[in-house]
Amino acid sequence: MTRSRRLRTAGTASALLLAAVALTGCSGGTVSMKAAPDANSPLCADVTVRLPQSVDGQQRRWTDAQATGAWGDPAAVLLTCGVAEPGPSTLRCITVGGIDWLVDESESPHYRLTTYGRNPAVEVYVDNEVVSPNNVLDDVRLAVAQLPKDADCTAPEAPLDEQDSGTG
Template identity: 55%
Template sequence: MSRPRSPRLAAVALLPVGLLGIAGCSQAVAMTPASGSNDPACAEVMVRLPATLDGQDRRWTDAQATAAWGAPATVLMTCGLDAPGPSDLPCDTAGGVDWLIDDTDAPNYRVTTFGRTPAVQVYLNADEVSSRTVLDALGVAVQQLPEDGHSCSERPTS
C-alpha cells in the first residue's frame, strides 16, 4: 500500500521549477563589479536608484553595485571605482553632482563622478536618452557618496 503524499511536500518540490520558469523570462544584464563595489556608500546609492530613467525601465544585473536601464540597455552604472585624479575631460554639474564627461565614442558617453569617493561611472547612449535627464535623475542617489573636497569649479579652464 502506498503512503499518501503531502500537498506541502509536492508544492516545495515544484518550487524550483516555478522559480526557474520565472527567472527564464528576463535575463540579467551582464556587468563587471568595480573593485570597491562592496563599499557601504555604494549600498546607499543602490537603494536610491530610480525605477526608470528617461523612459527606460530598470533591469536586473549580475554584478554587485551595478545597474542598467532599457532593453537593450541604454544606461549602465557601476559604483565602487577609484576616484579619478586630475583630468583634461570636460566637467559639468548635473543633479547636484560633478561629472567628468568622456564623449570620444559619441553617441556613447562615459561619465564619471568627480569629487566623490568611491566613484560612480555611467555609460549611456545619447541617441536613446538625454544625458542631462539621466544624470539629474541619478544625482539624488549619487549625492549619498562622500565628497572628497574636489569640484568642477576648482578645475582650471582652458
C-alpha cells in the first residue's frame, strides 16, 4: 500500500471514529431496548425513519433494538413498533391526532399507550412525571400514521385530562 493510500485510509477511519464519538458523546449513551416480534416489518421501518428528534422537549437518543425510539436523559419516552395488535379491550381508548390509543395506567405515573386498529401496533411508554402523554402522542403521530388503519375504537375518549397527565 502506498503512503498516500495509507494516509487516506487512516484519515477515513479517524473521521468515522470522530463521527461515532460525536453522535454518541452527548446523548447520555445508548438506551437498551428489546425489539418487538414484528420489528422487522417494512411498515415499522417506515415509522422509525419518521420519528421526531424531540418529543415534548425531550431529545431523541440512540437505541440498540430494531424499530424502537427513546427520548430524554434518563429516557422518559420509549417507543416500540411491531408489538402485537391488541384486540377488544376494557382499557380507556383515546384519539390523539387521528390515531387511536389504548391507555394502560396500571403502572402510574408511567403510562403504556398502544395503538388500536393499526397493524403492526406501536407501544409508547411514558414517564408521566416528566412528559405529557398527549404531547408525546401528538409529536409521534406523523410517524405512526404510516401504519394502515384497520379498526377504530368504538367509543374513543378525549385525550388525557391535564390532571391525569401530571405535567399539563
